[in-house]
Amino acid sequence: MNDKYLRDIILSFMIAGKDTSAASLSWFLYMLFINPLVLEKVVQEIRDVTSSHEKTTDVDGSVESINEEALDQMHYLHAALSETLRLYPSVPVIVMTFFQMARVNKGDNIYYIAYAMGRMTYIWGQDAEEFKPERWLKDGVFQPESPFKFISFHAGPRTCLGKDFAYRQMKIVSIALFHFFRFKMADEMCNVRYKRMLTLHIKGGLHLCAIPRTHI
């Protein structure tokens, strides 16, 4: 390994890992606003996991309670994040360049639209357009889908290398945010739309007001 190799690895992790997780968290917060019952369940799960540190001002105590074991127990949060990524995949269009295959020439590009695939009734059923974390749960336990069905992290040999890291990061940030704050949209009438880019961002960003919690 030389410095250039190391630089390229760090750069690709920063490019692949920053905007994707940030955009997912924005959509996640938005989905919770428009689905208050899901928000309630997410907050309840966070409350259960951080219950040993009820004082919301006790930063060290609450950070301590966010350990590996606690993160693994958060099935509902994991399901809600997955459901967000199904409807709002951070990489909405994925392109593959082919070497050679039957009926595909060397150098041809094939695109698949993760955004559309996440909403197809053929793949996800009649309720495909609905935000339903429950579709990922069986008896309260998260059930992973085949990566060829839930395509938001790509599948096969070029699958996302940071998937587990991304879930951990998004879970930790969500726990910290909801433990210490309530949120409301700065303008509840605003029309939230996506911006057409390589990654799926909210057009103009998601503007929120954070209100410190006195108790969770």
Ligand code: HEM
């Ligand atoms: C919600 C968060 C994320 C999503 C939805 C996501 C999704 C994806 C997708 C769809 C690809 C394939 C892109 C393509 O081939 O065109 C990819 C590749 C990749 N991702 Fe992620 N990603 C996320 C977070 C991260 C994080 C946090 C890291 C690293 C810390 C990371 C590292 C990578 C790397 C290195 C690749 C390239 C893999 C390769 O081509 O062999 N990703 N990701």
